[in-house]
Amino acid sequence: MITVEICMGTTCFVLGGDSFSDFEEKMPVEMAGKVELVAGRCLGLCRGGKFEGAPYVKINGVPVGNATPTLVLEILHEMLRSEE
Amino acid sequence: MDNIQAPLLIEVDWQSTLKTGQSICGDSVVAVKSKEQQRYVLVVSDGLGSGVKASILSQMTATMAAKFVSSDMELPVSLGVMMDALPVCQVRKISYATFTIVDSTLDGETRVIEMGNPPFLLIRNHAVVRNDSRQISSPGWSGRKITVTNMKIEPGDRLVVLSDGITQAGLGSVACKLGWRSKGCEDYLLSRLQQSPDLSARQIASEVVKKAITFEPGFLPHDDMTCAVMYYRKPRELMLMTGPPFRDSKDKEWANRLYNFSGRKIVCGGTTANILARELGAEIKTGLKPVGGLPAMSSMEGVDLVTEGILTLTRVVTLLENNESDSSAAAVIVEELKNHDIIYICVGTRVNEAHQDPTLPAELDIRRNIIKRMKQLLEDKYLKEVEVDYL
Structure with missing residues (x-):
């Protein structure tokens, strides 16, 4: 199971994090049961001047900056392919 | 933080609805609270006729009455x-607005x-209490019956x-020929109070108006x-905590303050x-789907409500300013604020550097500014006791 943690902190939210609100519906059927979505109050990744990378998500604990649903889907496809 | 705890508090709230087509x-309501005297003055006035004319008459009456009574001006004068x-x-060659003035202090x-x-x-105690009253006259109000009732509130x-x-809702209708009347x-x-003894002043006012409308045809x-409604009761307390403390070493103190607070959190x-x-x-545990354009609420054991910070608080201020509601987490906070009397706001002053990026939306205001506006609104518009503490 791949865990995708989406930051719902203020900075990430205003810089595009809200576009993940319907991410679950956008996920293709083949990802069902293989990807778990979790919302985080603030992942703390934008500290220390790194806020230009917001919005952030973490995929299996690895931070991904400037995250968009398309980018995250691409990464997930890649990970699932390599698992096969 | 407990210097403003009062043994008794008067919750004042009201609800109005318009005559159809207006x-x-x-009708106008003015409420004035004097902190120094621990005194509350409430005036309800109903202007002659309806619409703008009635509104001007009742607003003038209510505003003047509240000012005069608060300043202890002699009643006939x-x-x-x-x-x-x-x-x-x-049309009628008269000027007229009815009024009820309640002048009450915390000692009852x-x-x-x-x-x-x-x-x-x-x-009182699930019964209506009748009090003796006396009638007075005023040269300006000749022919009008002015009743004064003095009593001790418990x-x-x-x-x-x-x-x-x-009281006249439904008057003349088949179902309710004489109207709802005071007795109804x-x-x-x-x-209602038998069923729900803790109904707030706001809930009662709202329910009475809603019920009255049901008697009107259509x-x-x-x-x-x-x-x-004025409700004399023990104050309800709420603590709103926002922002991390300036120094990390104070985190524990912040947490203990919230943990040890006995009211709503x-x-x-x-x-x-x-x-x-x-x-x-x-x-x-955080919800993923934004509601009403704001991040979803979260849940945390020991805390009644967890939300996002600046965006939500900014919306709270807007909703308070306009007396509005929506589906967002901010509206839930507004509801909580309205339902409580003494509000402690604990503001952590550590600045979120990410929010200072000039490319971010302008509504990412500095936390202290938002809280300052919120305090003023809660005190002036909603008659709440508010204490703000910075750490």
Whole structure:
């Protein structure tokens, strides 16, 4: 199971994090049961001047900056392919 | 932080609805709270006719009455001034607005001055209490009956003031020929309080108006309707914590303050919630879907409500300013704020550097500014006791 943690902190939210609100519906059927979505109050990744990378998500604990649903889907496809 | 804890508090709230077809309410309510004297003055006035004319008459009457009574001006004199100041109706050649003035202090001493409105209701221990009253006259109000009632209020009492739109609801209809009348409203109030003894002033006012509308044919009010309630009770306390403390070393103190607070608890801010969760060993569960354009609410053991910080608080201020509601987490906070009397706001002053990026939306205001506006609104518009503490 791949865990995708989406930051719902203020900075990430205003810089595009809200576009993940319907991410679950956008996920293709083949990802069902293989990807778990979790919302985080603030992942703390934008500290220390790194806020230009917001919005952030973490995929299996690895931070991904400037995250968009398309980018995250691409990464997930890649990970699932390599698992096969 | 407990220097403003009062043994008793008067919750004042009201609800009005418009006569069908009008766009402005002819009933007016003015409430004034004097912190120094621990005194509350409430005035409900119903202007002659309806619409703008009635509204001007009632607003002038209510505003003057509240000012005069608060400044202890002699009653006959103030009534005369009010009468002289009101504009005269061109149709009826009279100037007229009924009023009920409640002048009450926290030690329970209460005076009610009434002219033309349905008699006030005092509810104590699930019964309506009748008090002796006397009539006075004023040269300016010749021919009008002015009633003054002096009484001692007890903790748990509720004093209800109605405009005639409420008592006459349904008048002439097949189902309710004589209207709802004061008696009908009394019975309804007693039965509701029997079911829910903790109903707030706001809930009562809202329920009475809603119930009155049901008596009107087609649910269309034939007159402006107002119900104002003063509820004498122990204060309800709420703590709203937002922002991380300036120094990390104070995180524990912040968490303990929230943990040890016995009232309702709200946390606004992701980092703040994370710090508190870490210090208190609690888990935060966050919703993914934004509601009403704001991040979803979260849940955390030991805290009644967890939300995002700045965006949500900014919306809270807007909703408070406009007395509005929506589906967002901010509206839930507003509801909580309205339902409590003493509000402690704990503001962590550590600045979120990410929010200072000039490319971010301008609504990412500095937390202190938002809280300052919120405090002012809660005190001035909603008559709350507010204490803000910075760390």
